[in-house]
Amino acid sequence: MRVPADHPGVAELFAVLAYGEISAFYRLADDARMSPSLQGRVAFASMAAAEMSHFETLHAALTARGVEIYAAMEPYRRALDAYHASTNPSNWHESLVKAYVGDGIAADFYREIAGTLAPEVAEVVREVLAETGHSEFVVHEVREAVRHSAADKDRLMLWGRRLLGEAITQAQYVMAQREDLTDLVIAATGDLADIAALFDRMQLAHADRMAVLGLH
């Protein structure tokens, strides 16, 4: 069953995605301070810039629906800020893993939902979930780091698990925030068993991403 384009949860979905872009921008800019090289600072700045281009897309989509973006984002600030506060990297390698894995988890979740939305809505969602680039840089840096240290590898594997756990916790909190959004997610995924299957698929995708980083 497709969720119609005029479902009131669509604006909510765009709003939570928009605040997600802003908060990812500032998280990347902050975390880049830990980079030992200018290359790392440039890679994170480029990823952050890509988030802002996605934000503009969502801004335009919300404006086209007559929705004021700042008011619409407000209800989601607390949950997304809480996610970042609870997963504050303590070193550069944790920042790299978070940039790669954290974005991926969010993208999986929204992409699953997008599959059941009206095509014009799904297109916006897919566009803003496109790769922010520079993942090659991240993959290379993390693989190098864990190749030389089993202790670092263990720590980063635990870190990845914590990122997944916090993301799922906050995703459930975000969904529970607003009735229209909850309604859209349920309409999109089906029943509770389907939601459980969705989280299972997210765990598998997460494990694949960790493996790409050499964390398996």
Place this chain on the structure above:
Amino acid sequence: MRVPADHPGVAELFAVLAYGEISAFYRLADDARMSPSLQGRVAFASMAAAEMSHFETLHAALTARGVEIYAAMEPYRRALDAYHASTNPSNWHESLVKAYVGDGIAADFYREIAGTLAPEVAEVVREVLAETGHSEFVVHEVREAVRHSAADKDRLMLWGRRLLGEAITQAQYVMAQREDLTDLVIAATGDLADIAALFDRMQLAHADRMAVLGLH
């Protein structure tokens, strides 16, 4: 007299501009912390993102010349970091004025030089000096602030003067850093009297920008 496209100072010019974009990105991201509103944080993030798109243009231009961008930027880090360290805003209004006026001063300087460069080089310089947008937001915020407080207006006028002074100090330092760049600037501007005239024009343009902000 036109400066030829293969003048060795051209790569130096692109490199100093490129590091300027990176450092402006992180300065905006940092200063945005002082914003009392999410609108301010979004405006600064959008400006920062535009700096990164200019960085990509310079990266491509340097790569096309066979120049490795990170090595090329290295000599300019100290001077540009020193400019930002010496003009660290202490509140949100100072951040707004710096974002508007500081970018403008740099753009005036480089645009004057661009006028005498080979067309294909001038085009790159003009492209990366294009407005980063969102200046309407900045102008509105500053005008509102100074309309209500003569004390704030006085402080921000002093702040603007300091930004100009520090920018000119650091510009002279940057130019003196590298022989090829000094040579390009002299070839572009003419003799010492012409350089003095250039700084006079920059002061006038600065005064105009301050006036737009209600600071006159």
